[in-house]
Amino acid sequence: MTLLTYRKMAKQAEKLGLNRLVRLVGSWRGLLVLTYHRIGNAEQCEFDRGVYSTDEATFARQMEFIRRHFEVVSVDDVMRKPADHWKRRQAVLVTFDDGYIDNYEIAFPILKRLDIPALFFVTSGFIDQRSIAWWDEIAWMMRKQYAGVEEDQVDDAIVDVVEKFYEISASESEDYLNRVGDQAQTGRYQGASPVWMNWGMLREMAAAGMSFGGHTVSHPILTRTSTSNWEHELTEGRRRLEEELDVDVQVFSYPVGNPDCFSSDLKQQTAKHYQAAFSCYGGVNQGKAAGSWDRFDLRRWPVYGPMRQFRMTTTWPQLLN
Ligand SMILES: [Zn+2]
Structure with a gap:
């Protein structure tokens, strides 16, 4: 066990102990x-x-x-x-x-x-x-476009595209998703949407x-x-x-x-x-x-x-x- 790991574990244990104490006191x-x-x-x-x-x-x-x-x-x-x-x-x-x-x-x-x-x-x-939610569709497009790229970078790309979506008006949202699909060369998501109750x-x-x-x-x-x-x-x-x-x-x-x-x-x-x-x-x-x-x-x-x-x-x- 390295010193760093030990310190980390000790810190964690200390935190858990404090948690219990505060819970008893009622914070x-x-x-x-x-x-x-x-x-x-x-x-x-x-x-x-x-x-x-x-x-x-x-x-x-x-x-x-x-x-x-x-x-x-x-x-x-x-x-x-x-x-x-x-x-x-x-x-x-x-x-x-x-x-x-x-x-x-x-x-x-x-x-x-x-x-x-x-x-x-x-x-x-x-x-x-x-139908699939727009944030799920954007993530699907980015995940396909950046297949094989490291997960962190894909996440960054998803966040960028989602952030831009927030800036546009509702009437432009379909155009925007079409453009993102074109650029990602995936098109829009056409599959079944098994994500909802x-x-x-x-x-x-x-x-x-x-x-x-x-x-x-x-x-x-x-x-x-x-x-x-x-x-x-x-x-x-x-x-x-x-x-x-x-x-x-x-x-x-x-x-x-x-x-x-x-x-x-x-x-x-x-x-x-x-x-x-x-x-x-x-x-x-x-x-x-x-x-x-x-x-x-x-x-x-x-x-x-x-x-x-x-x-x-x-x-x-x-x-x-
Ligand atoms: Zn919500």
Whole structure:
């Protein structure tokens, strides 16, 4: 064992020890909301590997960990419990965005086994049209164009092209994808799109106690599209979920969810149709401020990294604020 390895291991052990100590003391109070996208083996995916939050084994450990150490809550709890409730609790809500099929195949059995009532924000157009998401299509093109090139470089190329996509308007997006396909000499993705859940799977999850939230029809970054699109994206996505699943949809999550992905105007419009909306940045919704939480900017932590990272973040989520 080299000195460096030893130091690394010692540092790690020290961190884990501190984690345990802080957990015993109780370091935070409030509501921590976790965001997942895909669960599974990213290396086998021909689409965007960046949307994998973790693999199956780690996800199971993460869920067992929150079951053991925190109060796991449902979205109904978040909507109904009074502010005082959150002042004393370390509550965790588990959420998923977009509607990927591994949410059903991999995450759902684990959630059922541990009795965790997760909240799924579903983009209705993905489920209805079965078409691939633009970020997955771009990743597929780049992966084909740069076949044999080192993974890091492919990832850089994907990030560059995706970043440019964010800069263009919705009306130009098809042209842009056509051009990227031409340049990559792949054309557009024509294959089947086995990446989304279907309504039957979602109904089975609803029957097992899972909850659902709106996540638009077509997953635009709403602040970059014309405000005239907002009403359709906010209401039609919700209508399809309610129609297919026979559930009340009360909450929404802004696509991408960074602070620049929603505005005060968008929050106001969202409030006409939903009781609350979740962003996707920051740390814990602090218990001591529970009476004044912004219900249209409820914070979430997008989960990534190994189990050690998960333990640290759930122990000190206030560091993310
Ligand atoms: Zn999303």
